[in-house]
Amino acid sequence: MKPRITLKNIAKEFGVSISTVSKALKGSHEISEETRERIQAYADYYNYKPNSLALQLRSQKTSVIGVIIPEIVHHFFSTVINGIEQYANERGYNVMICLSNESYEKEVSNISMLTNGSVDGLIVSIARETQENQIYKHFDALIKDDFPLVLFDRVVDSIKCDKVIIDDIGGAIKATDHLIEIGSKRIALLTTQDYISVGSLRKEGYIKSLIKNGIKVDENLIYKIDDKRDLYEQIKKVINVKNPPDAILAVNEIYAAIASKISKERGLVIPNDIAIIGFTSGLISEFTSPSLTSVMQHGALMGKQAAELLINRIEHKGVDEDYQKEVISPNLKIRESTKR
Amino acid sequence: MKPRITLKNIAKEFGVSISTVSKALKGSHEISEETRERIQAYADYYNYKPNSLALQLRSQKTSVIGVIIPEIVHHFFSTVINGIEQYANERGYNVMICLSNESYEKEVSNISMLTNGSVDGLIVSIARETQENQIYKHFDALIKDDFPLVLFDRVVDSIKCDKVIIDDIGGAIKATDHLIEIGSKRIALLTTQDYISVGSLRKEGYIKSLIKNGIKVDENLIYKIDDKRDLYEQIKKVINVKNPPDAILAVNEIYAAIASKISKERGLVIPNDIAIIGFTSGLISEFTSPSLTSVMQHGALMGKQAAELLINRIEHKGVDEDYQKEVISPNLKIRESTKR
């Protein structure tokens, strides 16, 4: 790579000082018009661009925000990043992305790398392993130093910072209410292991709705799917039984899609024999047939809000208002799988 | 945010010079064991981390690679980024992501931003608008400065740099061959406008396979879908006709999924009446029913290879070997939609 041209190069070329060149290129009135124009022309010709590292070092500001997510090959996280990137750009920030791969170790090392001066703030969704072990001291260290931090989606109450989350309880209530409205009596819940915060919140909403509607909660209809084992086998045990449920609420799109496939294979008609709703973050629900009613998660909006909170926090350095918690309400996209 | 602790702070604390502190923390033998241990303990206690901006400025190396992609909410690009990130991390690099949103302007400004010293090299997939207008001077400028650059997927021959691409022609041939093998006679092609390079390459493979198998190419079976108009309407015109094709090759997953839906709505049985194959980059094909046979694109592998080419180029600064072009062969994942 050819070395880039610097102020020093230009200064030597014209036999002037570095400060003169700097001022000339910034259009300072301190420099005579003649000198300024000559320097400007030369700089243009050689495509001078100020070295951003030097600027960052001097100004103690990088205009970069770091994002740490569990994985990127996941439609929900892609949409969040999209939201972050769009908004950050508008405010003059760039985005640096790191993946924790759901690993505690990697999350810690990512945070350590990014907070050595390369970013002005951090947006994080916590790794599964971290939530499992409930070790949050790497976050507490950030808080102690007042490092700008925003958590989204997978958050933890004990970490004192700005947060943006989805109203998972409300979303699950909406979905369950809808299933009940269309006449479902035995609604199965496909959820995750308890330590996944969103899974247990959605379960909470499901239960609330049942109680509100005077339906007895049947623990046998609540299935905790283990992501590390075969999903088909686990979900078959829900549907391929003598007396299958007449509706399913799945806490993510994959579970819902698999439930749909298995139902059809067993000869059940959707939505008449069995209605299906999934929390969604992708395109599958839209393109399967029948298309699946979904609780829409608004990832892009989430990203935008997270970026907004973070940048505000970065730029109002002095002010330390209370930490904010933005709650995004998911809405129900009704499709064929619940149109009885 | 609390100001971070620096060498200067520590030096003042112990009444020694900055260089002594620096050496002590690097375990230099020049420093007495006693001094070294005291300084180390203090630094540990206050969680000293060298400011990476200062290091980067001094070493003229950022260990960051920039990635510019058309959009991130697209499974294919997510997998590529995943591949890039994994490999880059192994080699000690971080990843900075920018989106061009298919816009020429944004691509230019992204390149300009990233090449001002904030990254050591660039991995790019060219924006649609850029390919449409065929203006590549922003890339030529990079080449002229020997700036490390790797293009992937959407590449342009005239830009002289390392590239990694998918063998789109071969993939389309494999798919078409397979459709012919299972007895298809009238194979429709759902492709994109001509200026999209991958679209026209896949069309080329489709035609080659037909010719090879002695089937006459029927231009009326080649449909150029316009992404800016309603996809359902356009694809309906392919299937909802008196004499529909008995097989469909779609150049992406969405087209394939829509074709599948419309076929079922029209009462056609997949794969008996109509077989379907799509180039894939997502999960839809796997979870619809029937599941769709796909040409698998191996995005993660692509990302890994792109990162490998780039980092090698960055690190062998002096050596300028010829530019490499890696070609990845897609393979056919046979699913229900072609099992006659």
Next chain:
DNA sequence: TATAAACACGAAAACGTTTTCGAAAGTTAA
């Protein structure tokens, strides 16, 4: 004509680090 103001520029510090070179002590050997 003397003084003040305006103009055009340079020196140097600052951001935080690494590294080369030199130098003052202390130690060893002859």
Next chain:
DNA sequence: TTAACTTTCGAAAACGTTTTCGTGTTTATA
């Protein structure tokens, strides 16, 4: 006792900027 080494540290340059504070020259004013 003297010469040669070793040990332990500091000064300063370098990376590329911006910005404050001079300073010398010219022009305007009284």
